[in-house]
Amino acid sequence: MELNDLIAPEFYNLTSEIDRYDSDKIALRWENETGEKKSVTYHELIEKGKRFANVLTGLGINKGDRVMAIVPRIIDAYVIYLGALRAGIAVIPGSEMLRAADIAYRINQGEAKAIIAYRDYTAQVEQIKEPMPSLQHKICVGGAAEGWLSMNELIRGASEDFTTVETRRDDIAFLTYTSGTAGTPKGVVHNHGWAFAHLRIAPHRWLDIQEGDTVWATAGPGWQKWIWSPFLSILGLGVTGIVYQGRFHPAKQLQLLQDYKVNVLCCTPTEYRLMAKVDHLDRYDLSHLHTACSAGEALNSGVIDIFKKTFGIELKDGYGQTESTLLIGTMVDTEVRQGSMGQPILADFITIVDEEGHPVPEGVVGNIAVRRDFPALLRTYYHQPDRYKAAVIGDYFLTGDRASRDKDNYFWFHGRRDDVIISSGYTIGPVEVEDTLLKHAAVKDCAVVASPHPIRGNIVKAFVVLKDGYTGSQSLAKELQAFVKNETAPYKYPRELEFVTDLPKTVSGKIKRAALRDLEIRRAREKGIRV
Known part of the structure; x- marks a missing residue:
């Protein structure tokens, strides 16, 4: 794949990728732990997103502004992102695990004009004592809260007629915060062009999403991985996504994989480890599953063996960062080498360098590095250019992890440069x-x-x-x-x-x-x- 293949047109809004699938096809199938079920078509999702775009602009939130969203695995999470992005408004994802101080930091550092929170999470926002001068509106999702606007009521009264705001590929789409691994969290700036590049890399080369697939990526809103897979990789390819809102239970996860005839699964190694321990694992029918991917940390060889023996499925590892997209993994039609991270998704852009930024020979441990012109790499850290510069050596952005590579360009992990x-x-x-x-x-x-x-x-x-x-x-x-x-x-x-x-x-x-x-x-x- 050439560099030009990953660069978006100058005028580009990532919602155009989803608009291509405007139809009565099911976009999302949702279920919660009580057994309640809902589904939404692409047309319904796009229409509701346009209504929310009108809501935001009607409140005076416009192109170039930012909103923070703290929502669980619900259909409205997708509506919020689609509405904001269509209006040229950047989204700051927020995990439901954040506390008052975490939320205040992101609102203030990201200069958010609105906070959009699920009803169960509004209490943490109300506990914030410090001033938040940029914040103008609080919108409650899935219910009502005193002093908050109701998303349901606002959307109900909004028009479905909205012309997508003209954005450039370099306009900010997401401001996702890192986990504060070295001091305060860093705001990772991803533009609309990042989404263009991501969609032409990970969904096809790693997840192997095919037309007509049902895909379950278990990451929750609030994390960059949700933007990667449940949001972009599913809606951007026009397939059907599974959304489960409930506590993780391995037997339940296996049952859902069977019931929904899931074709592609992407979840954490911990989820695979716990599923592998379920008694009588072979009673579950996962014959529809053609791809099972894992990201977040290394997979155990024992778990890989259990899934291969029981279901004939080879678990595929993947490695990436908030700052990028999938960088290294077991790609489609390549050999799984247990213990290896896999191969770079694009070898021209991802390598291992020494402390001076020079690529190292095979077998030598160095820093995993991404070429700075890689279109699926962050542009900078928001209002923290010095922290971006600190991660750069020459032509490369350093991920903070160390590895070596073998003669076939498989990468082997050797730990963090820091103490994460x-x-x-x-x-x-x-x-x-x-x-x-x-x-x-x-x-x-x-x-x-x-x-x-x-x-x-x-x-x-x-x-x-x-x-x-x-x-x-x-x-x-x-x-x-x-x-x-x-x-x-x-x-x-x-x-x-x-x-x-x-x-x-x-x-x-x-x-x-x-x-x-x-x-x-x-x-x-x-x-x-x-x-």
Whole structure:
């Protein structure tokens, strides 16, 4: 594939990709954990999106502005994105796990004019105490909340006649925030042209989505992976997507795969691990499934073997970032090499470089790097150009991960350049968890690292030094865990705490997280956990 094939026309709005499928074909089939079901056609979804575009512009939110959306796996999530993007308004995705401080940071740093939140999540917004000068409107989805506009009522009174705003390929479409792995979260700027490139890469070369497929990508709104797959890769190819709103349960997931005759599945390694442990796995009929992909962290070879033996399905790994799209993975019609990340999706743009930005020979460990002219790469970090420059060496943007490659250009992962923790597909910055723990009256010092786990891949482990007068106990550990849950997103809390008298540090006083990670790896191996 040539570079020009990935560059959008100068005037381009990504909703034009979905408009091509305006018909009575089912776009989404939705179900929740109580068994309630709904479906929506492409025509209905597009029409409702136009109504919402009129709602936003009627409120004075226009091209170039930004809105933040915090919604679960519901059909209205798609309506919000389609309406905003059609009006030339950029979307700031927000996970339902965000807390008041997280939300306020994104609204203020992203200069959002509106917050659009599901009824169950409005309380966190109401807890924000700090000023939010850019915020003009609060819109409640799926119900009513005092002091909030109702999305349902606004759409009901809106016209379905809306002419798509003329946007250029370089106009911002998404402002997605990273997980705060090194200080405050970074706002990743993706333009409409990014979507054009993404749609011509991942859905065909990795997910192998074919005409007429039913596709289930389990990522939730609020994450860049939702934009990748449930939103763009499904609607942008005119196929039918499955949306399940409910707590994950492996047997239920298998049942839904069977009932909806899913052809393409994309979910986290943790979901595959838990499905692999279900008793009598072979009682489920997954014969319609032709592609099963995984992203977020490495897949276990044992899980791959179980799915191959039981269903004849080869699980395909994939690697990408909020800053890009799928970069490396097991592509269509290529060999799966267990333990490998796969091959670059476009070899001309993705390589491994040394600290000076020069490509390294095969077998040499270096930095996974993306050529800066890759059209599916971020443009910058919003209002933080210095942080973008810090990730650039020469012609390459560094992903922050290290790998080597073999003679066939398969990449082999060798860890992070920094201390990021990946647990159950979530990316967690240790500094943020440490800062939260240090706010507790009992904590004198702490260090947070990844600890290997047989199901989650890794869990967040905290080594805690207590202040004088406090004694480590199970009740205090639970108190600290609850404290972190309440102060920041729940998925970031330390699932394990160990009280220690001191922490390993350098002569300059920096914590040696590598020493603690190595300790946890040794302990895991002693327990028989594969690392």
